[in-house]
Amino acid sequence: MAETKSPSVGIRGWQIALLVGILGLIILFYKGLWGNPNFIPPVLVGTQAPEITGPDLYQPKEVSLSQFRGKVVVLNFWASWCLECKLEHQNLLAIQKRFAQNPNFVLLGVNYQDKEDLARQYLQEHGNSFEHVRDVKGRISIDYGVYGVPETFVIDQNGVIRHKQIGPIVGETYTFLVERMIEPLLNGTATTS
Amino acid sequence: MIIELGHFAVITALVLAVLGIVSPIVGLKRRDAVWVGVGRQAVTLNFVLISVGMLAMFYSYLTHDYSVKYVYATSNTKLPIFYKIAGLWGGHEGSLLLWAWVLALFCMMAVHIHWKTQPAVMPYLISMQSTVLTGFLLLILFLSNPFERIFPVPADGRDLNPLLQDPAMVLHPPFLYLGYVGLSIPFSFAMAALFSGRLGEEWIKATQRWTLAAWLFLTIGILMGGYWAYYELGWGGYWGWDPVENAAFMPWLVATAFLHSVMVQEARKMFKVWNLFLIILAFSLSLIGTFLVRSGILSSVHSFAADPGRGVFILAFLSFMLLLSFGTLMLRSGKLKSQIEMDSVISREAIFLFNNLFFLVALITVFTGTLYPLLTEALQFKKVSVGPPYYNTVFMPVALGLVFLMGIGPYIPWRKASAQNLKELLLMPGLIALGGLVLFALAGIRNSYALAGLTVVCFVAAAIFRDFAKISSFWAKREQVSTLQGFLTAYKKNPRRLSGILTHIGVLVMIIGIIFSTIYQTEKVLIMKPGEETGLGAYRIKLIRLYGAEGINWGGQEALFNVYKGETLITQLRPQKRFYTVSQTPTTETAIHQIYMGHVFLTIPEVSPDGTWARVRALHNPLVLWVWYGGGIMGIGVILNMLRKSRIKVSAARPEAAGAEVAVSLSRPAREEVLHRSNRWQTLLNAVWPGRKEV
Numbered sequence: 001m002a003e004t005k006s007p008s009v010g011i012r013g014w015q016i017a018l019l020v021g022i023l024g025l026i027i028l029f030y031k032g033l034w035g036n037p038n039f040i041p042p043v044l045v046g047t048q049a050p051e052i053t054g055p056d057l058y059q060p061k062e063v064s065l066s067q068f069r070g071k072v073v074v075l076n077f078w079a080s081w082c083l084e085c086k087l088e089h090q091n092l093l094a095i096q097k098r099f100a101q102n103p104n105f106v107l108l109g110v111n112y113q114d115k116e117d118l119a120r121q122y123l124q125e126h127g128n129s130f131e132h133v134r135d136v137k138g139r140i141s142i143d144y145g146v147y148g149v150p151e152t153f154v155i156d157q158n159g160v161i162r163h164k165q166i167g168p169i170v171g172e173t174y175t176f177l178v179e180r181m182i183e184p185l186l187n188g189t190a191t192t193s
Numbered sequence: 194m195i196i197e198l199g200h201f202a203v204i205t206a207l208v209l210a211v212l213g214i215v216s217p218i219v220g221l222k223r224r225d226a227v228w229v230g231v232g233r234q235a236v237t238l239n240f241v242l243i244s245v246g247m248l249a250m251f252y253s254y255l256t257h258d259y260s261v262k263y264v265y266a267t268s269n270t271k272l273p274i275f276y277k278i279a280g281l282w283g284g285h286e287g288s289l290l291l292w293a294w295v296l297a298l299f300c301m302m303a304v305h306i307h308w309k310t311q312p313a314v315m316p317y318l319i320s321m322q323s324t325v326l327t328g329f330l331l332l333i334l335f336l337s338n339p340f341e342r343i344f345p346v347p348a349d350g351r352d353l354n355p356l357l358q359d360p361a362m363v364l365h366p367p368f369l370y371l372g373y374v375g376l377s378i379p380f381s382f383a384m385a386a387l388f389s390g391r392l393g394e395e396w397i398k399a400t401q402r403w404t405l406a407a408w409l410f411l412t413i414g415i416l417m418g419g420y421w422a423y424y425e426l427g428w429g430g431y432w433g434w435d436p437v438e439n440a441a442f443m444p445w446l447v448a449t450a451f452l453h454s455v456m457v458q459e460a461r462k463m464f465k466v467w468n469l470f471l472i473i474l475a476f477s478l479s480l481i482g483t484f485l486v487r488s489g490i491l492s493s494v495h496s497f498a499a500d501p502g503r504g505v506f507i508l509a510f511l512s513f514m515l516l517l518s519f520g521t522l523m524l525r526s527g528k529l530k531s532q533i534e535m536d537s538v539i540s541r542e543a544i545f546l547f548n549n550l551f552f553l554v555a556l557i558t559v560f561t562g563t564l565y566p567l568l569t570e571a572l573q574f575k576k577v578s579v580g581p582p583y584y585n586t587v588f589m590p591v592a593l594g595l596v597f598l599m600g601i602g603p604y605i606p607w608r609k610a611s612a613q614n615l616k617e618l619l620l621m622p623g624l625i626a627l628g629g630l631v632l633f634a635l636a637g638i639r640n641s642y643a644l645a646g647l648t649v650v651c652f653v654a655a656a657i658f659r660d661f662a663k664i665s666s667f668w669a670k671r672e673q674v675s676t677l678q679g680f681l682t683a684y685k686k687n688p689r690r691l692s693g694i695l696t697h698i699g700v701l702v703m704i705i706g707i708i709f710s711t712i713y714q715t716e717k718v719l720i721m722k723p724g725e726e727t728g729l730g731a732y733r734i735k736l737i738r739l740y741g742a743e744g745i746n747w748g749g750q751e752a753l754f755n756v757y758k759g760e761t762l763i764t765q766l767r768p769q770k771r772f773y774t775v776s777q778t779p780t781t782e783t784a785i786h787q788i789y790m791g792h793v794f795l796t797i798p799e800v801s802p803d804g805t806w807a808r809v810r811a812l813h814n815p816l817v818l819w820v821w822y823g824g825g826i827m828g829i830g831v832i833l834n835m836l837r838k839s840r841i842k843v844s845a846a847r848p849e850a851a852g853a854e855v856a857v858s859l860s861r862p863a864r865e866e867v868l869h870r871s872n873r874w875q876t877l878l879n880a881v882w883p884g885r886k887e888v
Contacts, residue, residue: 015523022519026512029484032567033504081581083428086718087798087808113582126718170799170808 045164049073049155050143057111057119057132065108065159072185073106073155074177077141079114080122082149088168089126095169095178096129104157104186108133112141112149154181162190196261199249200340203290206242206297207330209235213323217316232319236304239326240297247294250281250339260346263287263339269352269775271746276353279363283353285487286339288366292483293329295367295374300326303378303403311399317385324517325377328510336503352746352775361421369414369441373479375407376444379451380476383469384518387525397455397468402835404455404472408448409831415441416824423817424783424794430711431820434584439563440482443556447475450552453602457545460607466526467549473518484511485563537609544602551595558587589642593649596704599697600653603690604660621659626652643712650701657694688837696830703823709816710791717811730813732793733757737765739804747771747780750800752807756786756793763788768795770807790822791815 052065052075065073076092078085092107099105109132111119116134123132135141144153154163154177163181165173184190213235220228250264254277259265267280267287281287300322308315333339356362379400386396418438419431432438451471457464484507537543562583604618629651630644638644661680668686669679684691715730726735735755742751749771756764766784773780786793792814799808 015526018519018523022515025481026508026515028564028567029508029511030505032570033508079582086716086810089718090720090808125716 045161047161049075049153049159049161050140052110052133052140052143054110054133054136054140057109057116057123057134063108063131063133065155068106068108069159070157071104071106072157072182073108074182075108075110075144075153075155077110077112077135077144077146077149077151079112079149080118081114084168085150086126088150088170091169091174093127093129094174095182098178099182099186100129102186105182106131110135110140112146113138152177154185156185156190195249195252196258196340196342199246200338202242202245202249203293203330203340204334206239206246206293207327207334209239209242210323210327210330213239214320214327217320221316229316229319232316232323233304233308235323236297236300236319239323240294240301243290243294243297246290246340247281250287250290251278254278254280257350259348259350260342260344261339262341262343265343265347265350267350267353269350269746271775272350272353272358275360275363276358279357280353281339282366282370283357286333286337288370289329289333289337289487290339291367292370292374293326293333295370296322296326296329296377299374299378303381307399311382311395313391314382314385314389314396317388318381321381321384322377325381325514328514332503332506332510336506349775352773355747355771355773355776355778355780356425359421359425361417362425365414365417365421367414368410368417372407372409372411372414372441373444373482375403375410376448376472376476376479378403379407379472380518383472384521387469387521390525390528392465392469392525392528394459394462397458400472401455404448404452405831405835408445408452409828409835411441411445411448412824412827412831415445416821420821424785426781431817434559434562434581436563437482437486439559440478440485443559443563444475444478444482446552446556446559447471447478450549450556451475453545453552454549457542461542463542464545466522469522469526471549473522477515477518480511480514484508539605539610539615541602541605541607544598544605548595548598548602551591551598555588555591555595558584558591592704593645596646596649596653596700599700600649600656603694603697604656618656622652622655625655640712643708646704646708650704653697654701657698660694689834692830692833692837694830695833696827699823699826699828699830701823702819702826706790706816706819706821706823710814710820713815715813717809719809720806721809722806727809727811729793729811731758732763732813734766734793734795734809734811736807736809739800739807741804742769742771744771746775747773749779750797750804750807752795752797752800752809754784754795764793766793766795768797770797770800787818789816790818792817 049065053062055061056063065075074095078089092109096107099107107130109130111132111134113135119132119134133140140146144151148166150168152165152169153161154165156162162185163177165177167173169177181190213232216228216235217232220226220230220232250261252258253261253264254268255274257264257268257270259268263284263286264280267283268277272280276283282291300319303322304315304319307318311318379396382396382400382403386392415438418441422428422433423431451468454464454471455468458468484504487503487507600622601618606614610618626648630648633644633647638647664683665676665680667679668674668682669676672679672682674682717727717729719727721727721736723736723738726733733756735757737753737755739750739752742749749769751767751769754766754768755762756766764786766786768784769782771780771782772778781796781798784795792812794812794814796810797807798810801807
């Protein structure tokens with residue numbers, strides 16, 4: 001192929017970039033093969049709950065987790081675009097109704113990756129009876145290792161995360177959460193979970 | 194016995210596929226036409242042999258031979274016959290066999306269609322296609338063999354996944370594969386062009402219809418998958434940005450970009466390297482998609498059995514293909530320099546450039562979103578998932594930009610547009626779009642995405658209508674006929690352009706469907722007891738009663754709903770919660786009532802054990818059918834485009850290369866041609882392999 005060589009022959013920037021890209025992709029895929037996509041690291045359970053600060057969804061005030069110290073806090077991450085959140089929403093309202101009389105119980109919604117107006121519209125449609133904090137910069141979700149909504153955390157009076165529920169609170173999960181987690185914590189009869 | 198016959202046929206096919214890689218190249222090296230001929234025969238035989246394998250599998254399904262492990266896993270005696278056949282692609286092993294079969298079919302077709310017109314690149318094409326086929330056959334025979342037997346023989350099969358027992362699902366995988374595999378032909382042509390150094394416009398012309406066909410199949414496959422998700426999975430939506438959906442969407446995006454950018458190369462001989470890059474990328478993304486789906490490295494609604502062994506093999510094969518194809522492109526790209534520079538940023542080629550940039554941005558968006566969880570995991574960060582908001586935020590502006598270009602691209606002149614051109618192009622559609630914007634705002638549309646989307650749709654529709662009116666009246670005047678006949682004449686004069694624009698009209702229809710069915714969707718999720726009712730947009734639904742229901746292979750509960758508009762009962766709907774007994778799987782059966790082009794859509798995701806209440810999900814999706822109608826119009830546009838008569842001259846008639854010899858031989862009578870085949874090849878090979886000179 002001894003043809004006239006044009007001056008541009010040689011390795012150029014885009015060629016190197018392409019090669020690096022392909023090799024990077026192959027390495028990424030190779031590493032990915034040994035991971036389990038459905039494995040969720042059991043982080044945080046048994047550890048001190050990270051502090052939360054963020055604006056309230058409705059009122060111009062800041063919500064923080066530390067203001068609830070001494071209470072049992074159920075933290076529910078949700079978003080208006082999340083289908084499974086809608087499935088559990090009635091059950092969240094039921095939980096709130098059930099423990100509304102107990103001054104030591106707090107149900108706090110964390111609105112995740114959402115638009116403010118859409119979130120309010122969602123609550124207007126599906127019902128709202130508890131407080132919500134907006135996760136404006138996604139900081140809270142990162143601190144709590146939330147990888148998708150809905151996720152629910154149960155935090156005890158000492159601020160320790162006692163339980164993490166991934167996916168909607170429906171059916172048996174609801175019963176478990178109410179009877180085996182929240183009630184024993186409130187009555188002071190909880191065993192380690 | 195039959196299954197062993199099939200197994201043996203596929204083993205033989207593997208041997209022949211390896212022969213198909215080697216012999217054409219040896220033929221070129223030794224300049225011996227017989228070796229190339231062997232490659233050609235191997236291609237034909239491979240199709241026959243893999244067909245035997247497919248038939249053996251079908252036979253086992255129909256005769257309930259559960260000693261075949263794969264049949265046992267995906268079928269059942271009670272299964273309707275339709276699904277017994279579809280069971281073949283209901284799981285991992287069988288769907289790979291289908292992949293290989295489609296590949297063999299397309300390769301045989303390509304070789305027979307282009308053997309005479311593109312002789313110089315055929316050896317490379319056969320070799321390239323055989324390489325891909327070898328990869329898949331190795332995977333089938335060594336790591337996921339559908340012909341494997343089990344002992345003792347089970348009494349009955351485990352049943353096909355109930356979610357797959359659906360007409361759309363029977364056709365969705367084959368269409369996707371036709372699309373994925375269809376892209377392999379343009380890819381092989383591009384590779385052949387790179388290897389042979391015949392880097393002109395030939396390969397693009399030869400592969401236009403192949404690309405269109407692959408694009409069409411891919412589009413149908415994606416839309417069918419969307420429809421299936423919509424009513425069978427009970428999402429109520431047709432697109433969820435699931436990694437596997439994305440895996441099919443990414444090659445589609447690149448193939449679409451390619452279909453547009455090839456026009457620039459045809460008309461202006463520009464974008465040469467770019468086009469090669471795009472088609473290699475498109476097919477690579479098909480392979481990457483296969484890898485993502487089969488290796489189970491991403492969590493998705495599409496669950497295929499995950500097995501790192503298979504994953505490593507597919508990855509090795511994928512790496513080989515990526516490095517081979519992009520590597521060749523890198524090494525050969527020095528020979529490809531467009532002599533023509535862009536004249537102006539206001540020209541059709543510039544619009545195509547923007548079009549390609551937008552498609553590329555869209556691709557990068559989807560690609561990043563799909564692989565982000567993998568990346569964070571590999572870097573030992575916390576696991577994250579990327580939700581629809583990410584995609585929607587980035588995708589909306591890109592989609593709007595692309596649609597806007599649709600209103601300009603087809604009408605702006607090549608090279609450079611004058612101020613007069615631009616004024617003509619933008620003024621009337623611009624004014625109409627502005628009028629539309631005011632009208633939509635007055636009609637109460639407040640959502641900014643909806644407003645922007647509809648305004649852009651107005652702009653493009655006006656541009657298309659203006660152009661149709663102009664060419665119709667031009668031909669009507671010239672031929673002294675009615676405007677409608679004038680339009681038909683215009684179509685006959687340039688079918689390619691007009692069928693392309695028909696596809697654009699389909700896109701507009703689809704966008705209207707998407708805007709209304711997502712932004713103006715009404716959704717209610719609540720617990721209902723019999724006797725209760727709830728409002729749903731302009732409608733009301735009332736739960737009448739809940740009761741047990743039963744089918745051949747499932748049991749479950751059904752709910753009866755009345756749907757009212759005002760006080761009038763318009764329909765009764767019966768969604769179900771089913772439980773399939775054999776496979777122990779629950780499913781949610783949707784009940785849909787069509788109103789105009791929209792749907793009232795009901796599901797009952799949960800029913801209380803005592804049957805006193807049900808969790809109800811009720812949706813009103815206005816104009817949702819436009820999504821698929823739009824897809825249908827796009828398809829008709831592409832089919833018309835493919836059916837048009839080719840005005841391209843047989844490209845081998847290029848005198849400077851081997852073509853002269855071939856052109857002579859083409860004019861000979863067929864019988865004589867057979868006699869001269871060997872001779873002709875000899876001459877041809879001498880010409881395309883200029884390294885050594887014959888004495």
